[in-house]
Amino acid sequence: MADDTSIFIGASRKPDDSYQRAENLLLQYGNRHGLVTGATGTGKTVSLQILAEGFSNAGVPVFCADIKGDLSGIAMMGTAQDFLVKRAEQVKLDPYDFQEFPVIFWDLFGEQGHPIRATISEMGPLLLSRLMNLTDAQEGIMNIAFRIADEEGLLLLDMKDLQALLANIAERAEEISARYGNVTKPSVGAIQRTLLVLEQQGAANFFGEPALRIADIMRTTRDGRGAISVLAADKLMMNPRLYATFLLWLMSELFEELPEVGDPDKPKLVFFFDEAHLLFDEAPKVLIDRVEQVVRLIRSKGVGVYFVTQNPLDIPEKVLAQLGNRVQHALRAYTPREQQAVRTAAETFRPNPDFDCATAITQLATGEALVSTLEAKGIPSMVQRTLIRPPSSRLGPITPAERQKLIGESPVTGQYDQVIDRESAFEMLQKKAKEAQDAEAQAQQAGTGGSRWTIPGFGNDDPAPQSGGRRAPAPRPSNRQTVAEAAIKSVVRSVGSSVGRAIVRGILGSLSRGR
Ligand SMILES: Nc1ncnc2c1ncn2[C@@H]1O[C@H](COP(=O)(O)OP(=O)(O)OP(=O)(O)O)[C@@H](O)[C@H]1O
Ligand SMILES: [Mg+2]
Numbered sequence: 393m394a395d396d397t398s399i400f401i402g403a404s405r406k407p408d409d410s411y412q413r414a415e416n417l418l419l420q421y422g423n424r425h426g427l428v429t430g431a432t433g434t435g436k437t438v439s440l441q442i443l444a445e446g447f448s449n450a451g452v453p454v455f456c457a458d459i460k461g462d463l464s465g466i467a468m469m470g471t472a473q474d475f476l477v478k479r480a481e482q483v484k485l486d487p488y489d490f491q492e493f494p495v496i497f498w499d500l501f502g503e504q505g506h507p508i509r510a511t512i513s514e515m516g517p518l519l520l521s522r523l524m525n526l527t528d529a530q531e532g533i534m535n536i537a538f539r540i541a542d543e544e545g546l547l548l549l550d551m552k553d554l555q556a557l558l559a560n561i562a563e564r565a566e567e568i569s570a571r572y573g574n575v576t577k578p579s580v581g582a583i584q585r586t587l588l589v590l591e592q593q594g595a596a597n598f599f600g601e602p603a604l605r606i607a608d609i610m611r612t613t614r615d616g617r618g619a620i621s622v623l624a625a626d627k628l629m630m631n632p633r634l635y636a637t638f639l640l641w642l643m644s645e646l647f648e649e650l651p652e653v654g655d656p657d658k659p660k661l662v663f664f665f666d667e668a669h670l671l672f673d674e675a676p677k678v679l680i681d682r683v684e685q686v687v688r689l690i691r692s693k694g695v696g697v698y699f700v701t702q703n704p705l706d707i708p709e710k711v712l713a714q715l716g717n718r719v720q721h722a723l724r725a726y727t728p729r730e731q732q733a734v735r736t737a738a739e740t741f742r743p744n745p746d747f748d749c750a751t752a753i754t755q756l757a758t759g760e761a762l763v764s765t766l767e768a769k770g771i772p773s774m775v776q777r778t779l780i781r782p783p784s785s786r787l788g789p790i791t792p793a794e795r796q797k798l799i800g801e802s803p804v805t806g807q808y809d810q811v812i813d814r815e816s817a818f819e820m821l822q823k824k825a826k827e828a829q830d831a832e833a834q835a836q837q838a839g840t841g842g843s844r845w846t847i848p849g850f851g852n853d854d855p856a857p858q859s860g861g862r863r864a865p866a867p868r869p870s871n872r873q874t875v876a877e878a879a880i881k882s883v884v885r886s887v888g889s890s891v892g893r894a895i896v897r898g899i900l901g902s903l904s905r906g907r
Contacts (some may be wrong), residue, residue, distance in 0.1 A: 426717040457666045461626055506799065524586045722754065
């Protein structure tokens with residue numbers, strides 16, 4: 393049975409269907425990733441639930457998306473229903489204890505959990521372009537926009553910052569084209585319209601501050617259990633691209649922020665990615681390659697990623713090859729694609745002479761799975777036909793009242809509930825425009841050039857305006873800009889760390905800059 397080095401998954405069966413032995417997942421290989429697949433209603437969510445329970449009990453924080461709301465019961469004590477008690481006997485789980493788990497509810501829309509936010513600059517141009525489904529040319533412009541923001545010290549926090557920046561870029565299209573390549577007003581306009589659509593779909597909630605602190609999903613309780621972060625994803629699923637982009641962002645943040653740990657005794661965090669096919673649907677190859685890379689590298693940060701999906705074919709082969717711990721529930725095999733999926737799933741297991749894998753996959757009962765985990769030296773165990781243990785927490789959803797109560801008692805209450813709108817690109821560009829306007833008005837009024845706005849040492853103490861006599865026209869644009877830029881630079885210095893971070897974006901954010 394499980395001890396503090398492993399998680400009890402269930403019991404394997406002999407060919408005559410009698411009890412064989414306990415099947416465990418070794419915590420030491422918990423960061424070697426995993427896969428839970430199976431047709432609808434075969435037991436995937438329950439498998440996810442018992443794995444999350446096991447990790448939490450071992451002190452490992454868990455982050456998981458709750459697509460249908462039925463994972464939320466993990467926050468409540470289970471009850472001794474007959475079929476669960478029977479299952480506990482079948483797998484020799486004795487005693488079968490009930491338990492509630494320390495859950496923090498999150499929700500991008502802030503309704504069924506604490507709001508979870510990221511800034512535009514944290515998200516980066518690659519993920520944003522994917523979120524907005526931009527063409528290659530538009531993505532090119534997005535990259536330029538981020539570069540300009542970095543160079544000019546414009547903080548991109550929320551959607552209105554990005555809108556303001558794009559509007560500014562449209563105005564300066566000619567100058568920017570000369571420096572960076574083709575940027576036209578209509579092409580920027582197309583991106584602005586896409587951004588509006590995204591805003592209307594509710595994505596505006598997600599962008600801004602306070603942004604999620606990774607430490608808040610890596611909490612443990614006083615009694616040493618890992619907190620389970622449950623992301624309400626039912627509404628989010630209506631915008632699958634936002635869902636996928638968000639989880640990718642979170643994965644890349646974890647990757648960027650966590651230190652290398654080599655091979656830990658147990659993972660630092662485990663991440664369950666339900667409906668994982670959404671990650672890869674229509675994703676450009678370059679993004680798939682990056683995901684593959686992040687999944688491979690994040691292991692050394694002690695993070696285990698578990699993909700949950702109906703069909704193993706949904707996961708690109710290179711990613712699939714990295715998923716060491718596998719729970720394969722039943723698959724149907726009616727259509728050629730389904731038959732292909734069964735063959736693929738069967739072929740990835742280390743065969744067991746007792747049964748034919750492909751046949752078994754189509755015959756598994758609900759809550760039964762073919763299981764293979766990594767054992768000594770990280771070698772996959774021989775596949776076993778396994779009855780999955782019943783959960784200790786509640787099977788099925790939590791009530792809205794129970795949820796609200798738990799949200800009120802959570803350790804992050806009050807930290808994320810109010811939006812903070814500090815000075816960023818939108819305000820800065822507004823100010824810049826106003827300064828320019830004022831300068832122009834003043835120059836016209838005074839009838840003199842812009843020389844009175846000159847700041848010595850900023851390169852604009854050029855006597856040229858005077859040379860045309862006292863009645864020089866409005867100040868030259870370069871003057872106005874320099875003054876505004878000087879103001880911006882001082883702001884940048886005070887917020888330098890966040891801007892600096894944007895400039896050194898990591899593996900999923902700075903693709904275009906060839907890092
Ligand atoms: N390990 C288990 N022990 C006891 N009952 C189980 C177990 N696994 C699944 N069941 C039963 O099967 C039902 C369906 O399982 P589950 O919700 O996990 O399926 P699913 O594969 O997630 O389905 P969907 O694709 O529709 O989300 C559960 O509500 C429960 O009644
Ligand atoms: Mg499910």
